[in-house]
Amino acid sequence: MPSVDARRRDPKALWRGPQAMVGLAVAILALLLIADAFGGSGVRLGGLMLAMPALAAVFAGPRAVLVICGAMLPAYVTSLAENHRLDWMDAPIAISTAVVICVAAVGAAAVREKRARQLAQSRRVTVQTQQTLLRPLPSRLGPVELASMYLAADAESTLGGDLYACAIVDGRPRVIVGDVQGKGLSTLEVVLFTLSAFRLAAWEGVALHDLPAFLDDAVRRELVLARDMAVQRGDFTQEPEMGQRMRESFVTAIVVEVGGEGGESDEVRLVNCGHPAPFLLHDGAARELPSSKPALPIGLLGLDTAAVHVDSHRMEPGDTLLLYTDGLAEARGGTGEFYPLAERVAQRAHHPPATLLGAIRTDLRRHARLDDDVAMVTVHRSAGWPAGSTKTV
Numbered sequence: 582m583p584s585v586d587a588r589r590r591d592p593k594a595l596w597r598g599p600q601a602m603v604g605l606a607v608a609i610l611a612l613l614l615i616a617d618a619f620g621g622s623g624v625r626l627g628g629l630m631l632a633m634p635a636l637a638a639v640f641a642g643p644r645a646v647l648v649i650c651g652a653m654l655p656a657y658v659t660s661l662a663e664n665h666r667l668d669w670m671d672a673p674i675a676i677s678t679a680v681v682i683c684v685a686a687v688g689a690a691a692v693r694e695k696r697a698r699q700l701a702q703s704r705r706v707t708v709q710t711q712q713t714l715l716r717p718l719p720s721r722l723g724p725v726e727l728a729s730m731y732l733a734a735d736a737e738s739t740l741g742g743d744l745y746a747c748a749i750v751d752g753r754p755r756v757i758v759g760d761v762q763g764k765g766l767s768t769l770e771v772v773l774f775t776l777s778a779f780r781l782a783a784w785e786g787v788a789l790h791d792l793p794a795f796l797d798d799a800v801r802r803e804l805v806l807a808r809d810m811a812v813q814r815g816d817f818t819q820e821p822e823m824g825q826r827m828r829e830s831f832v833t834a835i836v837v838e839v840g841g842e843g844g845e846s847d848e849v850r851l852v853n854c855g856h857p858a859p860f861l862l863h864d865g866a867a868r869e870l871p872s873s874k875p876a877l878p879i880g881l882l883g884l885d886t887a888a889v890h891v892d893s894h895r896m897e898p899g900d901t902l903l904l905y906t907d908g909l910a911e912a913r914g915g916t917g918e919f920y921p922l923a924e925r926v927a928q929r930a931h932h933p934p935a936t937l938l939g940a941i942r943t944d945l946r947r948h949a950r951l952d953d954d955v956a957m958v959t960v961h962r963s964a965g966w967p968a969g970s971t972k973t974v
Contacts, residue, residue, distance in 0.1 A: 582900065606633050606649045610656045630657045631679055634686035643691040643893050650683035650921040683851050686748035714772055718747055718958065725960050727837050728934040731941060732955040742768035743906045743956035746776050748783030749794050750838070755783065758904040758958050759834035759856065759879070759917045769924045770828050774803040775879065789838050796834075799881040804830065831880030835859060835904060837960060840897060847960075849896035852889060858912050860926050861894065862901040862937075867927040870894055870902075901934055908953035912945055920948050 613629055630653050637649045642958065657679050665827045666675065718727045729745055742761035757779050761768040778799030779792075787795045835856040839849050851859070853872035860867045874890035876882065882889075896902065903926060912920040931941050939958050946953070 602637060603648050603652075605643050606637055607652050609633065610639065610652055613657045614659060618866045624805045630660060633684050634683050635689075638686040638690040638693065642694050643687050646690040650686065654679055654683065662827075679729065694806050714743060714769070714776060716746070718745070722747055723749055723752065723839070724963055725754045726934060726963055727961075728938055730938045730955075732908075732942060732945070732951060732957075734951040734954050742772060743908070743954045744772050744776055744832075745904075745956050745958050746779050748785050749788055753838050753840035753958070755789070755836065755838045756904065756958060756960055757834055757836045758906065758956060759832045760906040760908075760956070762833075762878075763833050763879075770807065771800065771804075771832060771880075774800045775832050775834070777803075789836065789850055789852055790889050792836055793834075793852060793876055793879060793882055793889050796832075799808040800830070800832070800880055826865060831855075831878040833857075833878045833907070838900060839962065840910045847895055847962075848898055849894050849902060849960075851894070852876065852891045853892070854882075857905060857907050859905070860923070861896065862903065862930040863897065863899075863927070865931045867903075867923070867930040869923065877921065891927060896962050898962050900935070900962045901930075902962075903937070904958045904960070906954065906956045908951060908955040909941070909945065911953065912949040912951055912955070914949045920945060926953075931948070934961045 602753045610630060610633060618627075633653050634646055637646045641649070658667070658676065661672060661675055666672065668842050681724070715731065718729045718730070720726060729749060731743065743759070744761070745756070745758045747756045749755070759775060761775070761809045773862070775796060778796045781799065782792055782795050833856040834854045835858075836852045836854075837849055838851075849861075851870065851872065855875060855878040858869045858871040861870050870892070872890070872892055874887075876889045877885050905922075909920065910922045914920070925941065925944055926937075930935050932940060936957060941957065945951070
């Protein structure tokens with residue numbers, strides 16, 4: 582709630598506080614009472630007065646509703662007297678009804694306010710959880726500049742199954758963008774396992790072509806461990822769920838590494854595990870970089886014995902790589918058409934990375950209502966090649 586000083590500085594805030602609600606309700610009650618008093622016996626507006634506490638309970642807290650009830654009851658009794666209903670036949674029932682409405686309105690306002698506090702606390706927890714899992718990417722990592730954006734499909738939440746992270750491995754920037762199968766809180770565990778494994782691989786210097794298998798093994802081990810711990814706790818209700826999650830969980834992901842193994846600083850290498858292909862923005866044009874041999878998603882690599890293929894592309898200073906999750910490409914408009922991602926990216930290929938993400942977000946919100954979370958990361962190749970040591974971010 583804004584402070585008194587804040588409301589004084591912002592005139593619009595004066596109309597949003599409980600004092601404004603009480604003042605408006607009292608003014609309406611006064612107008613109804615005046616109209617009832619001077620409207621003659623044919624005009625009876627007492628029933629409208631009874632609606633004031635119920636309406637106030639939708640917008641105001643219990644204290645404000647209680648004040649409005651305190652103003653409404655005398656006005657209602659006066660209305661009864663003006664309409665010659667303040668007798669032993671009508672008065673007890675009418676006044677009892679008014680009291681019951683007041684009690685119910687105050688109770689409803691108290692319940693609504695409690696739930697609003699719980700929702701606010703839940704939102705704070707989800708924000709903190711997301712900030713813990715998805716650490717903000719640095720603006721610069723070695724020779725590249727990074728920008729990221731996360732759009733939650735659920736307006737009441739900022740947390741989903743999309744993920745991104747970055748690291749420096751042997752002096753080369755490495756970025757992962759992924760999407761866990763499924764939705765809701767059940768995906769958070771797999772998000773945590775994947776990000777932890779990615780950072781561990783950076784510390785251990787795992788090569789790019791070995792990274793998918795490393796992530797696959799690590800995620801599977803963590804799922805097995807979680808299932809075993811549930812059994813040890815005696816929580817056998819979670820054992821079937823964990824077993825199903827072990828069989829069904831997978832993560833589509835793309836990992837890019839700027840700089841070749843032979844010291845080619847103008848090279849970008851990609852490993853695609855069933856993920857949407859990124860876009861390379863060069864000289865105001867955008868082109869997709871599909872994988873020549875995409876691997877299976879993380880969690881399903883055991884179904885394929887073929888070695889993971891690494892694609893290489895030239896990435897010159899000034900080029901930008903746009904990584905994203907399928908929630909962006911699969912967003913549908915009101916008539917069912919997909920968001921024209923390739924066309925819109927090409928139109929904005931000359932934009933700086935952060936501006937590009939902001940423009941896509943605005944355009945996407947205008948085009949469609951999100952049914953899936955969206956994560957976007959830009960990797961911009963800048964001039965120079967500062968020395969770096971193996972570390973995670």
